[in-house]
Amino acid sequence: MTDSFFLPDPDIPDPDDAFSSAPLRLTIDLGALADNWRDMARRSGKARAASVVKADAYGVGIEDAGQTLYHAGARDFFVAVPEEGVTLRPHAPEARIFVLSGVWPGTEHLFFEHDLVPVIASEEQLAFWMATVSEHGDHPCALHVDTGFNRLGLPLEEALHLAEDVSRPASFSPVLVLSHLACADDPASPMNRQQLEAFRSLSAAFEGIESSLAASAGTFLGSDYHFDLTRPGIALYGGEAVKGVANPMRPVVTAEARILQIREAKKGQVVSYGASHALSRDSRLAIVAAGYADGYLRNLSGHGVALRQTGLAGAQGFIAGHKVPIVGRITMDMTIFDVTDLPPDAIQAGDYIELFGTNMPVDDVARAAGTIGYELLTGLGLRYERRYLDAE
Structure with a gap:
């Protein structure tokens, strides 16, 4: 019996040769990415650590990064737009994938077909989502509330009113309420404590629903900021999260x-x-x-x-x-x-x-x-x- 072997196809470039001869090249250490997520999960204490993979996983590549983070143990992911969630879904099959830009007319089918969770950030989005679920059936959502950033989110007063509104549709049952810190990279900023107190009132109003306030820098602020879920992003990819502090993350x-x-x-x-x-x-x-x-x-x-x-x-x-x-x-x-x-x-x-x-x-x-x-x-x-x- 003769040994069998395969000759390389001359029409298919060897990826190692392509890398060694490329004018520009990136080496992406997925082991470091996984270790950074585990580090942030440990720093999150009793809270779960999600993974933020928007912007093509901060340039790393959403497919490879998503699969790596999923295998490392991440079961909650955040993307910016629904198309990113569609790309991620095959690589994180059992994960919850939250879409930070929410849902808009013409995109709603993506949330149902790919099991994505819209993050509702305005009265307009809320009204549209209520109409959508009344037609297509119940589907989870999250609620983004502004606690002082003045960027995205339902005003705090409106969110508190919504929580107390006994007439709100039963189909509106968010699985997560979240906000975002403006100055978490500066631990000395009084803005951090102001937003924390505002978010505590929000979390209490939506009792029984998970809460999330801290991204990478907020996670380093300590357990007061962790709530149920942290949302590390830049730290996963080896970047600095906090000013003036030695960066503990591995470069990716x-x-x-x-x-x-x-x-x-x-x-x-x-x-x-x-x-x-x-x-x-x-x-x-x-x-x-x-x-x-x-x-x-x-x-x-x-x-x-x-x-x-x-x-x-x-x-x-x-x-x-x-x-x-x-x-x-x-x-x-x-x-x-x-x-x-x-x-x-x-x-x-x-x-x-x-x-x-x-x-x-x-x-x-x-x-x-x-x-x-x-x-x-x-x-x-x-x-x-x-x-x-x-x-x-």
Whole structure:
């Protein structure tokens, strides 16, 4: 009997080859994602920890992230729009999936067909949902109440009136009431306690119905804020949740870009658009295949953008054990790093610079642009080749 074997199909690219040759690439550590959820579940104490997977799971990929978090133990998920819930459903078959934007005419069939839970946030949505369930039959919903954020949610007074209204339809029986903290990333803010007290009155009014107030940062505020369900988001993906506190979460996403060229430039020569940066020494410059079209924000530039005129330094990359600064303006497809201080043989064209990740925390990079890690993660462009490191 002869041994049998399969020859690789030449028309199907090897994903490992695609990753190793890609101009831009992301390494996504699903094991770290699962560990971060377990960490937040532990910090949630007696409350259950949900998983927020909106915006394509903060850029990670909702299918892979959802499946990983479900296998880690998450049974409650939050998405922004019903289409995200439809995508998630096959990967979290027994989970409750809450849709934060609620339900609107033309989308109601998605909630029934895919067992999604609308989060009702206004009188208009409430009226429409009551009409919908009267026609299609009972279906769970949640109620979002504003406790001071002034963004989304039924006003607190109206929600309390609704809770006491004996004439409200029996079909309106929310499975969850929730609100959102405005300043949870600042533990010293008095706004946290003000919203907590308001939410306590809401939770008491809807006695017997589960309550949820804390997202990632709120979970770190302690057990007073946990209620029945916490809603960690950015912490799952390795981002900072609280200002001024060492981030305990494991990094999940590492973004890298290939060096297209290393060039020599003389002292006094200028770099990139606008000639905004003149070199103060003879320099070696690494031209890298990442730009603002890839979510590598223009405000990360070393020079020549409005934010830099405030005196803040631009961002850095990481290569060969060293941090290297951006010089000149970031362009649509390329960024220039000053690699003069690296040994001449330390790097070459084709090598990869880490834009953010295990050596360059995403929030440190974001601060250089005057923004937050959320924006870098959710703004990742379409040109990254992805490699997923499986959870155990």
